[in-house]
Structure formats: C-alpha cells, structure tokens
Amino acid sequence: MGINGEGIGFYKKTLVFVPGALKGEDVFCQVTSVKRNFVEARLLKINKSSKFRVAPDCAIYEECGGCQLMDLRYDKQLDHKDDIIRQALKKFKPEGYEDYEIRHTLGMEKPQHYRAKLQFQTRSFGGSVKAGLYAEGSHRLVAIEDCYVQDQLTQKIINKVTHLLDKYKIPIYNERKIAGMRTVMIRKGQSSNQVQLIFVTSRELALTKLIKELTATFPEIKTIALNLNTSKTSDIYGDKTEILWGQDSIEESVLDYSFALSPRAFYQLNPEQTQVLYNQARKALDVGVDDHIIDAYCGVGTIGFAFAAKVKSVRGMDIIPEAIEDAKKNSAAMGFANTYYEAGKAEDIIPKWYEEGYRADGLIVDPPRTGLDDKLLATVLKYKPEKMVYVSCNTSTLARDLVKLAKVYNVEYIQSVDMFPHTARTEAVVKLQKKEC
The missing domain is CATH 3.40.50.150 (Vaccinia Virus protein VP39)
Structure with missing residues (x-):
C-alpha cells in the first residue's frame, strides 16, 4: 500500500495505483490515467478480498474521501503507518x-469521533444550504451531517448552522459571482467542553439573529468570530479576524497544564x-x-x-x-x-x-x-x-x-x-x- 493509502499492484509488469484496494487483494479495475512509469486506476470489483478488510462504519466513506483506510482493520492501519515512514x-x-x-x-482505544476541530465549506444547492468537504481532487461539495471521525457536538453545531443559514437567508459564497459565507470553523476544548466558531465570509454579513439563536441552542459556545477573506485563492482564511460575540478564547488542557486558545x-x-x-x-x-x-x-x-x-x-x-x-x-x-x-x-x-x-x-x-x-x-x-x-x-x-x-x-x-x-x-x-x- 502507498503513502496515500492506495493499493499498489501490477498488471503484467506495469505498476498500478488503485485507491480502495488493500494489500494482498486481487482486483478488477479501470485505468484512468497513464503516466510514464505507472498507471492510475479505479476499483471496480474485488475478486479476492483481504482477510483484514472490514465494512466502513461511515455511510459516505467512499463518496467523501476524507478518510482512506476505514475499510482496513484498525490494528493493520497502525502497521501501515509504520510502513509509511x-x-x-x-x-x-x-x-x-x-x-x-x-x-x-x-x-x-476508540478511534472514532476524535476530531475536535471542524472546518466545513458551505455551498447552496437548489436553494438549500449544505456544509461539508470537497470530494478528493474536486470542487464538488459532499454534504456531511454525521461524520464518523468528527466530535459529535461540533457536528450537531454545524448542522444547526446550515439550518440557520437557510432560515435567515444568509448569502452563500459562490466561486463565480456570489459573495457571502465561505467556510465555518468549529473547535471544542475537550477538557472544558467550550466551543468557538469562525465564520469565514467574502463580505460583511448580518449575522445577529443567527448568532442569537445558535448561542441559545448551544450554551457550550463561548466565542464567535468573523474572518474576512475576499481573495479568490484556495486559502481558507483572510488576514482580518474579529470577535463578534463572547470571549476572546476557550480553555483546553494537555498533560498537567491548561491554556487558552484564540480562534x-x-x-x-x-x-x-x-x-x-x-x-x-x-x-x-x-x-x-x-x-x-x-x-x-x-x-x-x-x-x-x-x-x-x-x-x-x-x-x-x-x-x-x-x-x-x-x-x-x-x-x-x-x-x-x-x-x-x-x-x-x-x-x-x-x-x-x-x-x-x-x-x-x-x-x-x-x-x-x-x-x-x-x-x-x-x-x-x-x-x-x-x-x-x-x-x-x-x-x-x-x-x-x-x-x-x-x-x-x-x-x-x-x-x-x-x-x-x-x-x-x-x-x-x-x-x-x-x-x-
């Protein structure tokens, strides 16, 4: 297996990279790209499955692409990471x-819901706001409402945010012509259960009603900030960040000490x-x-x-x-x-x-x-x-x-x-x- 989690096999003497294939498997795949020393392919069928293959616990695992090894038994994931080095x-x-x-x-011991930081893009589809991640290698947004590796409180908050963006008709950023909400960052202090948000927008937005309802629903939220990013680059953040509501930072702890985190x-x-x-x-x-x-x-x-x-x-x-x-x-x-x-x-x-x-x-x-x-x-x-x-x-x-x-x-x-x-x-x-x- 390769450093990006893809299976590496051979067709005759040609090296073939197959995302989704595991070590030891015999697969049927379709070539999608021919390079000088290798080809890339799409997995179509597993003829012989690895004994370490497991059913992913995430319903959108293949569509999302944010995780690459969920179909490999966890102890073998750790072996693979030794091999990556x-x-x-x-x-x-x-x-x-x-x-x-x-x-x-x-x-x-429990490798799920471990991500205490969420950074989802927002886009409008048919008049409805969705939040999630881009599918790997694309600008196609995959809406995510129940992420297997994301902290469950931060997931609930982003789901509420998308509902409120719809409810209050907040303009949603479009790469072609619309200025508005681009990205939402949510972070939770694991030890304090305190939450902070950054709304990343391409213009000033009226968020007072949204913030009022959101903070009433989730008392764990302690900070809401706005970051203005007017660039057309892939950079997530612009230079300017200001606190819209709440305190400047949240508390977190590690080892034997505590500290504050600004957004x-x-x-x-x-x-x-x-x-x-x-x-x-x-x-x-x-x-x-x-x-x-x-x-x-x-x-x-x-x-x-x-x-x-x-x-x-x-x-x-x-x-x-x-x-x-x-x-x-x-x-x-x-x-x-x-x-x-x-x-x-x-x-x-x-x-x-x-x-x-x-x-x-x-x-x-x-x-x-x-x-x-x-x-x-x-x-x-x-x-x-x-x-x-x-x-x-x-x-x-x-x-x-x-x-x-x-x-x-x-x-x-x-x-x-x-x-x-x-x-x-x-x-x-x-x-x-x-x-x-």
Whole structure:
C-alpha cells in the first residue's frame, strides 16, 4: 500500500495505483490515467478480498474521501503507518536510514469521533444550504451531517448552522459571482467542553439573529468570530479576524497544564492523542534543569509548556500574532517567569537571538505539512543545538529534511503517533542528538 493509502499492484509488469484496494487483494479495475512509469486506476470489483478488510462504519466513506483506510482493520492501519515512514525514508534515503529505530505507531482505544476541530465549506444547492468537504481532487461539495471521525457536538453545531443559514437567508459564497459565507470553523476544548466558531465570509454579513439563536441552542459556545477573506485563492482564511460575540478564547488542557486558545491559534485536532504526542516529545528531548530550549512554530506555547518547569528557559516564535499573545497570556497564567515569545519567522528570529547572545541547548520543531523552511533548516545546521525533537505531520517532508539533519545529528528513533485514525496520515516524533566531532 502507498503513502496515500492506495493499493499498489501490477498488471503484467506495469505498476498500478488503485485507491480502495488493500494489500494482498486481487482486483478488477479501470485505468484512468497513464503516466510514464505507472498507471492510475479505479476499483471496480474485488475478486479476492483481504482477510483484514472490514465494512466502513461511515455511510459516505467512499463518496467523501476524507478518510482512506476505514475499510482496513484498525490494528493493520497502525502497521501501515509504520510502513509509511519506512517508504518515505527509502525514497529520500537520509544517512543511515536503514538502521533507524522505527517504533510501532501508538493508536487509540476508540478511534472514532476524535476530531475536535471542524472546518466545513458551505455551498447552496437548489436553494438549500449544505456544509461539508470537497470530494478528493474536486470542487464538488459532499454534504456531511454525521461524520464518523468528527466530535459529535461540533457536528450537531454545524448542522444547526446550515439550518440557520437557510432560515435567515444568509448569502452563500459562490466561486463565480456570489459573495457571502465561505467556510465555518468549529473547535471544542475537550477538557472544558467550550466551543468557538469562525465564520469565514467574502463580505460583511448580518449575522445577529443567527448568532442569537445558535448561542441559545448551544450554551457550550463561548466565542464567535468573523474572518474576512475576499481573495479568490484556495486559502481558507483572510488576514482580518474579529470577535463578534463572547470571549476572546476557550480553555483546553494537555498533560498537567491548561491554556487558552484564540480562534486562529493552531492546536492539534485530536486532543486525546495530543496527550500521547506531547508526552513522547517530552521523553525524546530529555531536558536538564540548566537547559535553554527553543520552541519553533510554537503556536500558543503548548509543547514548550511541557518543558518550562524543568529547564532554565523556553523561547518560542510563531507567524500568527494572536497565537503569540495567547502564549504570553498562557505562560503568565501558569506562573512561568522563564519563557519568552516573539511573533515572526523562526529563520529570522533565531539568528537575531544568537546575535544577542542567547544559546539553545535543545530545539523543538513542529512545522506545517510543508516541513521545515529552507532558511530555518540552514539556521539549525549553522547553530547545531545539542539535541532536537522534530514533530512531523508529513512523513515525506520529514524524510526530506532528515537528509540534511542526519549529516549533523544521529536519528535515535522515530515514534509514530496515530493522530488521524482511518486516514493515511500519521504524526511522528523524532529524537535527534548531535553527532560527536
């Protein structure tokens, strides 16, 4: 099986990629695209089924495409995620990759309704508003009213939102000519049960009546914000976000500390597995009381807070100013006097700190799916902190970055954590130790 969850088979000597097929199966499929070294095909019939194939628990599994592995038994999904890491390493071949310790993926006891963040597009069909996700590789919206992996409260709220958008005749965005509601983001603090919403629109809208009825129905809602996005790009958010109703943030907890999340601040979407992930990061960095730690891509400070009580100092940066403000407030609320946060790019701020005399003993990086910025990678290789933890949500960009990092650091191990059950994605914690000269 491939890194996107597709089956990889052969027709005579031709490599064939078949979404929906599982390892060990004999399938009948239709070629849809011919490439230079392989073909892509659509699954028509399973002649011989895998003994690990299961019936998906989601009624729109095939139509939606948001999950890729729901028809594979869960323990075998975890095996596949181990293999995804091995495939990525084999493709990019960082130094010594054949000997890396790949630890078995840590899964969930109940891998359903785990997503505490929902981000659905809204569109109008025949005068009726629907909310959901685009089918894979298309701009065809699949309406979703009962998502198997989505938190059930956030699903109920989005269902109510679509009803109210209809009821109050709120203009719905159309890529060709109509300005209006584009996207709805809903996030729940798992520990507090507090909920925040962002309405992403392409123009100002009259939402007072909608907000009044929505908040009366769901007292868990604590924040409603508006983000104005007038661009015609695929970017979800515009630059401007304002609070329309309620408080500035909601509360969440992880490990042994609590923190506030403003609407645009990044936080992991699977709170239960975030506990596992951060605990693994804390183990991997193995800090001492005199250590100075940099938390790049720090968001609201969550990973760094796992170390703040155990080290001399923690410094972090993020490109979202609201996240940095949250990090400062969260740190103060927890009584930390040894933290410092600054808005901006890590590749710009870290050299500035080093010029000012700051030296880091350890570095934490938790980049977006695009991996480490080239300038940040060059910065890390220039200053070479003694130890490093790389938290990755994309095995391909992780393996790519390790090509350079492995020239300076020993890869002690890679621990995969299943943050996204039933999908072909996994999160990895990599322990790196600087090589002896």
